[in-house]
Amino acid sequence: LYLMRDRVFWDALWNGTVYAVSTVLLQLVIGIAAALVLYETFPGRNIVRGIVLFPYVIPTVVAMILWKWLLNNQFGLVNYLFAEAGLIDEPISWMGRSYIMTSLIFISVWQFFPFVVLAVLARMQTIPTELYDAAKVDGASAVRRFFHVTLPQLTNVLFVIVLLRGIWMFTKFDTVWLITQGGGAEKYVRTLPVYAYLRTFNFYQAGLGAAIGVVMFVVLVIAMIVYFRVFKRDENL
Numbered sequence: 001l002y003l004m005r006d007r008v009f010w011d012a013l014w015n016g017t018v019y020a021v022s023t024v025l026l027q028l029v030i031g032i033a034a035a036l037v038l039y040e041t042f043p044g045r046n047i048v049r050g051i052v053l054f055p056y057v058i059p060t061v062v063a064m065i066l067w068k069w070l071l072n073n074q075f076g077l078v079n080y081l082f083a084e085a086g087l088i089d090e091p092i093s094w095m096g097r098s099y100i101m102t103s104l105i106f107i108s109v110w111q112f113f114p115f116v117v118l119a120v121l122a123r124m125q126t127i128p129t130e131l132y133d134a135a136k137v138d139g140a141s142a143v144r145r146f147f148h149v150t151l152p153q154l155t156n157v158l159f160v161i162v163l164l165r166g167i168w169m170f171t172k173f174d175t176v177w178l179i180t181q182g183g184g185a186e187k188y189v190r191t192l193p194v195y196a197y198l199r200t201f202n203f204y205q206a207g208l209g210a211a212i213g214v215v216m217f218v219v220l221v222i223a224m225i226v227y228f229r230v231f232k233r234d235e236n237l
Contacts, residue, residue, distance in 0.1 A: 002208065002211075003208075003211060003212065003215060008187075008190075008195065009192075009195065009212070009215075011187070011190070012190050012191055012192050012194070012195040013192060013215075013219070015101070015188070015189055015190055015191050016170055016191035016192045016193075017170075018101070019101070019104065019105065019108070019169065019170075019172075019176070019189070019191060020166060020169040020170040020172075022105045023105055023108045023109055023112070023165075023169045024162060024165045024166050024169055026105070026109040026113070027109055027112055027113045027115070027116050027165060028116060028158070028161070028162070030109060030113045030116075031113045031114075031115070031116025031117045031119075031120060031161075032116065032120055032154075034052055034113070034117045035116070035117045035120035035121040035124060036124075036146070036150075038052065038117065038121055039121060039124050039125070052114055052117055053114045053117075053118070054114075055110050055111045055112075055113075055114055056111065056112065056114035056115060056118075060111070060174045060175055060178065061174075061178060063107070063111055064107075064175065064178035064179055067103075067107050067179075068095070068179065071094035071095060071103055072094075072095075073091045073092060073093040073094065073095070073096070074091065076091075076094070078094065079091040079092055079094075095179070095185060096185055097185045097188055100179075100180075100185040100188050100189050101188060101189050103179070104175070104176065104179055104189050107175065107179065108169065108172070108175055111175065112165070112168075112169075115161075115165065116161055116165070119157050119160075119161050120154060120157065120158075120161075122157075123153065123154055123156075123157040124150065124153075124154070127149070127150065127153045131149050131153075132145060132149060135148065135149050159231060162227075163224070163227065166223070166227075167220060167224075170191075170192075170216070170219075170220060170223075171193055171216065171220075172191070172193065173191075173193040173194060173197065176189055176190075176191050176193070176194050177194055177197070180194075192212055192215070192216050193216070195212060196209045196212035196213055196216070197209070199212060
């Protein structure tokens with residue numbers, strides 16, 4: 001009952017929803033695009049595959065320290081490169097109120113899109129080449145081969161990816177918590193896991209923190225039920 005009247009709770013729920021939906025969609029788009037490129041044969045393909053996986057294997061703490069330095073508005077490399085290219089006249093406060101959610105989404109997509117690449121690329125390597133050969137004989141372009149051959153074959157794995165990544169991003173704590181440390185824009189990216197932590201360990205309200213955890217669980221269960229009903233799985237999934 002207290003949470004229903006708590007404005008901070010509703011803001012955290014909204015922030016978490018925006019964060020989860022945005023990052024999952026971008027991870028899907030970038031991950032599928034990268035998997036299509038890495039599926040093709042070209043010189044140095046194995047090296048490029050290793051580079052693509054780099055963001056997913058480094059510790060989150062290291063990644064956050066790196067990006068907070070790169071995006072610093074006083075001595076960050078990103079602002080320096082933008083200024084040298086003539087794209088900005090004055091430094092942008094990437095960790096400020098206006099851009100911190102955008103920065104958080106960008107960093108999270110960079111960090112976790114390799115998971116989508118791995119899953120999609122592994123499935124693509126099991127697709128029979130005869131399907132592509134038949135499509136080429138029928139005169140299908142690369143775009144039509146993707147939509148009529150590749151994408152239908154990826155349906156099952158994409159179903160699982162969206163389900164897992166949606167749960168993980170909605171409950172993501174470490175990335176959100178680390179990016180807001182040392183800044184004053186924390187409330188603009190405060191999600192439910194962060195709010196539960198603050199209530200439990202900063203305000204010593206363990207009961208309220210547990211209530212937020214239960215609400216997170218209920219929200220995820222409802223989202224999964226809707227997801228399963230809208231996108232029915234194949235029998236062989």
